[in-house]
Amino acid sequence: MKILHTADWHLGKIVNSVHMTEEQDYILNELIAVIRKEQPDIIIIAGDLYDRSVPPKEAVELLNRVLTTLIVDLKIPVLAIAGNHDSPDRLDFGTQLFRPQQLYIKSKLDTDLKPIVINDEHGPIYFHLIPYVEPAEVRALFEDESIHSHHTAMAAIINKIKETNDMTERHIVIGHAFIAGGMESESEERLSMIGGSPYVDASLFQEFSYVALGHLHQAQRIKSDVVRYSGSILKYSFSEATHNKSVTIVDMKHDGKCNLSYIPLKARHDMQVVEGYFDDLVNDPIENNNDYLHISLLDNGQIIDPMNKLRKIYPNILRLERKSLTSSNSLIDLQKIRQQQTKSHTELFAQFYEEIKGEQIPETSMQHVEKIVQQLVTDERDE
Numbered sequence: 315m316k317i318l319h320t321a322d323w324h325l326g327k328i329v330n331s332v333h334m335t336e337e338q339d340y341i342l343n344e345l346i347a348v349i350r351k352e353q354p355d356i357i358i359i360a361g362d363l364y365d366r367s368v369p370p371k372e373a374v375e376l377l378n379r380v381l382t383t384l385i386v387d388l389k390i391p392v393l394a395i396a397g398n399h400d401s402p403d404r405l406d407f408g409t410q411l412f413r414p415q416q417l418y419i420k421s422k423l424d425t426d427l428k429p430i431v432i433n434d435e436h437g438p439i440y441f442h443l444i445p446y447v448e449p450a451e452v453r454a455l456f457e458d459e460s461i462h463s464h465h466t467a468m469a470a471i472i473n474k475i476k477e478t479n480d481m482t483e484r485h486i487v488i489g490h491a492f493i494a495g496g497m498e499s500e501s502e503e504r505l506s507m508i509g510g511s512p513y514v515d516a517s518l519f520q521e522f523s524y525v526a527l528g529h530l531h532q533a534q535r536i537k538s539d540v541v542r543y544s545g546s547i548l549k550y551s552f553s554e555a556t557h558n559k560s561v562t563i564v565d566m567k568h569d570g571k572c573n574l575s576y577i578p579l580k581a582r583h584d585m586q587v588v589e590g591y592f593d594d595l596v597n598d599p600i601e602n603n604n605d606y607l608h609i610s611l612l613d614n615g616q617i618i619d620p621m622n623k624l625r626k627i628y629p630n631i632l633r634l635e636r637k638s639l640t641s642s643n644s645l646i647d648l649q650k651i652r653q654q655q656t657k658s659h660t661e662l663f664a665q666f667y668e669e670i671k672g673e674q675i676p677e678t679s680m681q682h683v684e685k686i687v688q689q690l691v692t693d694e695r696d697e
Contacts, residue, residue, distance in 0.1 A: 321360035321528030322546035326373030330632035360528030361397025361490030391416035436568035501551035523570035549585040
């Protein structure tokens with residue numbers, strides 16, 4: 315069976331106040347051209363179809379158009395899951411109606427965890443669709459008070475799958491999670507860490523033939539070639555400027571062994587970080603000057619209205635900075651900000667409480683805070 319693995323479309327994304335819908339339309343047309351050429355038997359979309367729970371209508375129309383092309387015109391089954399940016403309720407609409415057309419969307423976890431079974435000439439392949447879920451949701455669903463982290467939540471799900479399936483067959487997991495050891499970028503929204511770590515250990519997936527992951531935007535393997543992030547379809551921050559965007563082709567054999575290949579996706583406008591002196595950038599423009607640019611000027615002296623002057627040559631500048639004016643203090647401040655970004659909502663509240671009150675927050679109060687934050691996270695995803 316030939317499988318195309320993609321993820322993290324983030325339709326409706328805004329990057330530095332620029333709506334990316336036209337760029338996404340372009341790259342998805344490129345993806346459809348790849349699909350027409352490769353003719354896969356199955357297409358996997360491993361979460362974050364949209365960038366936010368209430369996507370703009372242009373994003374909804376784009377997704378509708380692409381899925382219609384894949385399902386109706388090309389007649390290729392599509393298996394998709396909700397990511398942490400998607401609204402489970404919105405993606406759940408119509409899922410039972412779509413199944414006869416072989417569009418399988420899993421937005422909410424249920425206790426039976428029945429796989430989608432699709433046959434090739436060698437027999438069945440079992441696809442286990444695991445949408446993004448918070449540990450608290452899995453704890454309530456399985457009535458297991460020991461579940462307090464993303465790892466223990468995923469372990470409970472995987473154990474349930476193993477209990478109810480013959481693992482000597484060919485099994486594929488489709489998931490949206492942060493697998494420990496993966497390389498992240500600034501454009502990923504960190505997963506909630508309420509009550510525990512956001513990381514999942516890759517050892518949970520040893521018995522599966524392939525693990526199709528979404529969430530991290532850089533295409534990469536995690537400890538094994540068959541535990542893999544396909545990466546996002548576009549660069550969504552300048553931290554991704556050096557990434558090579560692609561889709562993964564999985565050729566699965568009769569014994570579950572996989573041959574992998576990667577097909578690059580070339581955006582209409584690339585994303586670059588450029589350093590240089592103002593006069594050099596004006597008098598000797600870089601190639602591909604229509605790309606989305608983060609320009610860092612090396613000049614020490616005063617420059618009058620550099621942005622407007624540069625925009626005449628580089629119309630898609632998204633960020634301009636003076637590198638020589640960046641002080642060591644601002645670098646220290648940036649490091650502090652990044653440290654804060656790694657903390658969970660509850661850890662940030664506990665830190666704030668301690669700074670204001672001069673003492674640690676009581677455990678009983680912390681439990682109330684965790685419940686409130688969990689409810690807010692759930693409400694936000696359901697909006």
